[in-house]
Amino acid sequence: MTTLLKFLKAKLEDLRQDRSIRYDLIKDIVEYLHEYADKHHHPCEDIIYSYYLEHRKDEKVADGVHKLAEQHIKISALTEHLCDMTEMILMDAVVPQQQYIDALDEFLEIQTNHLNYEEDHILPALREELTDADWQAIIALLPYDGIDDVDSLKELARKSDPLFGDNVQERYQSLRENLGA
Template identity: 40%
Template sequence: MLARIHTDHKHILTLLRVLSGKAKSLREGKEVNLTLIRDVVHYLMQYADHSHHPMEDILYRHYLDKTGRDGEVSQLEREHERLRVSTEELLDTLGMILNDAVVPREKLIQDVEAFVEMQIRHLKYEEAKVLPLLEATFDEEDWKQVDRLVASKLVEDPLFGRASEQEFEDLRNYLADVED
C-alpha cells in the first residue's frame, strides 16, 4: 500500500514539474499548449482527487481509530478537500480560456504557480510526516484491514498504469517525448 502511494506521489510530482515549467514559459511570454495543462489538471482531478486521496483518507481514519491521536494526520482530509477545490477551480479557468473567454495571463500564471506550490507542500508533508508515522504504527493486521477498506478506491492509474486510457494519450506522448 505504501509503495503504491509513494509511486503515485512520484507520478504527481512529475506532472507538477510539467505545470511548473509551463507556468515559467508563460511568465517568459512564450506560448504554451493550454490543452496539455488542462490534461494534467484533469488527470489530477480524475485520479488523485477521486482515487488516491480517498484511499489515503481511509488510511488516516484507520490510524485515528487505532491510536485515538490525530496529531500529524488531523489536517489531511481538510487538505485533500482544499486540493480538490483548487483543482476544480484551475480546471474551470483553463476551460474558460480554451473556450475563448478572456482571462489575464498573469492570473493564469499565478493560479498555476499557487496550485503547484500547494500540491508540492502537501506531498512533502505526507512523505516526511504522515507516511513514516503510518509505517511505524501499523502492524501486518492493520495493513490487511486497510487493504480491504481501500479495495473500492483502488483503480488503475489512467495515465501511468498498464491499461492506460485513451483520454490521456496526448499527455502520455508528451511525457514520453520529454523523457527522451
C-alpha cells in the first residue's frame, strides 16, 4: 500500500504542477484499493479488532481500534468518490482540476495517516498482547478455508493479491509495470 500511496503522491504533485498524468493508472490504483483493501483487507482487520475489543481491551489500544474501524468506513467512501471522479475524467466529463486535486489530496492524507497510525501504534500492541491461542481463534473467524495459522494466512494474502501477489491479474499488468514492482 505504501508503494501505491507514493505513486499517487507523485501524481498529485504532477497535477499541482499542471503536468499531464495517466488517469488510467490512478483508476487502477483506486479500484485495486477499493476491491482489495476495502473488501478483503479491511474486513479482516475489523475481525481482528473486534476480537481484540471483546477479549483483551487495553483502553488506550481500544480507543485506537475504534478510530481505525471508523476510518475504514470513511476510507471506503473516499475511495469510491475518487474512483467515480477518475472514471468521469476518463469518459471525458468535465471535472474541475482543483476539485480532483482536493479529492486526491484528502484521500492520500487520510490513507497515509490511517496506515501510519495502524503500523506505529495498533499493530505492535496487538502483536504484543494477542497470544497464539488468540490468533487461532481469530483465524477461525476469518472467511477463508484451509487457513490454520498466521503463516498460512500471510501466504494466502501473498498468493491472492491481484496486484502484488504471485499471479498478477491482467487488468493490473500495466500498473505493476509502471510501479516498477
